[in-house]
Amino acid sequence: MLAPSRILRPTPRQIGGGRERDDLVAEAHRAIRKGSKSFAAASRIFDRDTREKAWLLYAWCRRCDDIADGQDSGFTLRPGTDGHERITGIRVLTARALEGQPTAEPAFDAFGQVALEAGLKAEMAADVIEGFALDLAGWRPRSEMDLWRYCYHVAGAVGVMMARVMGVDPDDDELLDRACDLGLAFQLGNIARDISEDAAGDRCYLPMEWLAEADIPPGEHMKPAFRPQLVALVAKLVALAEEREASARFGAASLSFRQRWAVLAAANIYGAIGRKVRARGAKAWDRRVRIGKLAKLRHVLTALFEALRSPGEPPAQWPQPARGQILLAVRMAGPIAPMPMTPLPDEDST
Known part of the structure; x- marks a missing residue:
């Protein structure tokens, strides 16, 4: 039998999907070194706090781009699901990350972390995601x-x-x-x-x-x-x-x-x-x-x-x-x- 709803507790917010921040930063650093040597070089100049936040943001942008284009770090991978499913997946995972929910995707959990730290809003993310949607629509x-x-x-x-x-x-x-x-x-x-x-x-x-x-x-x-x-x-x-x-x-x-x-x-x-x-x-x-x-x-x-x-x-x-x-x-x-x-x-x- 299902438990009565009145005795269930809400799922607590888990910024970063419940992952350790250091682990998210390390994964994001790997992503930027693989995906953009130019951004990686420039980011090293930042102070540590800004640098790590920049890596976290980059990881999300890179992963969204890869999902949209069926790539791996900007390199050809293979076609995936249709465009509508891809963009829906990006939107849903981003929404979960902003709500403090785990996504099972380190790059999206990283975005939830940096969004909290830097005050990034849902409308900012929506504006970026719309670019991927335009591409997937053949615009x-x-x-x-x-x-x-x-x-x-x-x-x-x-x-x-x-x-x-x-x-x-x-x-x-x-x-x-x-x-x-x-x-x-x-x-x-x-x-x-x-x-x-x-x-x-x-x-x-x-x-x-x-x-x-x-x-x-x-x-x-x-x-x-x-x-x-x-x-x-x-x-x-x-x-x-x-x-x-x-x-x-x-x-x-x-x-x-x-x-x-x-x-x-x-x-x-x-x-x-x-x-x-x-x-x-x-x-x-x-x-x-x-x-x-x-x-x-x-x-x-x-x-x-x-x-x-x-x-x-x-x-x-x-x-x-x-x-x-x-x-x-x-x-x-x-x-x-x-x-x-x-x-x-x-x-x-x-």
């Missing part, structure tokens, strides 16, 4: 604003989370804007680098309006005949990334020294990706652009001197559209499907 940007929306979901929103990890006040919209700008810059650089790989996976993040203006038929942007137009579009993409990067660099001046150094190091490394793609021109996608270990070290050392100097004057005009305008477009578009928020077990549990 493509039609306009430039659609491109900004996508970049916000997959990177700008993560930048805002990282700002909270670094202790930025949730009401400091100016600094949160700059953090979002850095995430947008990173994603634009990634898009420029990965155009060929994305095309192989039947994805394209260049706005359809851009392609039409360049007289490139849909789905044919990688054909040799359109390489000159593609090079011009990517140069435009990298220029937009540099505007966001400059904005983020100025905002970094408000951070503590080690945080500023880490942010500038990451900006240098990821900014170099887009600039290298642009410099290669028509040969940019013959092989994947990479930043070698020595180059990364130079970027980190350059960031050290940049962190010691005055940030100079702010940009004459902040990048447009601003985060608030992008968020308005995001809210108007709405999610592909709402994120479930299951209630904590109570007396009705059996």
Whole structure:
């Protein structure tokens, strides 16, 4: 017989899924070393507390991405369940982690841990997850604003989370804007680098309006005949990334020294990706652009001197559209499907 509901106790909150924090940090560190050597290098500059929180957040982002794409640390694995099941799984596990419930997934338990420590909210997670949902739905940007929306979901929103990890006040919209700008810059650089790989996976993040203006038929942007137009579009993409990067660099001046150094190091490394793609021109996608270990070290050392100097004057005009305008477009578009928020077990549990 089932026990009467009145004598059952609610399941207690278990931040981190009941796992030891040190174990979660160690697992997250392994994930970032395997999945992103660039982020791993930049994160080492942070003070220990910020560094560990950054690893915990990264582990969740990496695992969500892997589930969505059927990968292992960004590398090809195999197709899994259908897209709807994947995104539903991500949403449910994230909701459980935020509610303090064990998920049986270390990366999601890690997110529950860092969410508590850094004050990350469900809507922040929902914004990031929506980027995965767009990919799984086969979505493509039609306009430039659609491109900004996508970049916000997959990177700008993560930048805002990282700002909270670094202790930025949730009401400091100016600094949160700059953090979002850095995430947008990173994603634009990634898009420029990965155009060929994305095309192989039947994805394209260049706005359809851009392609039409360049007289490139849909789905044919990688054909040799359109390489000159593609090079011009990517140069435009990298220029937009540099505007966001400059904005983020100025905002970094408000951070503590080690945080500023880490942010500038990451900006240098990821900014170099887009600039290298642009410099290669028509040969940019013959092989994947990479930043070698020595180059990364130079970027980190350059960031050290940049962190010691005055940030100079702010940009004459902040990048447009601003985060608030992008968020308005995001809210108007709405999610592909709402994120479930299951209630904590109570007396009705059996």
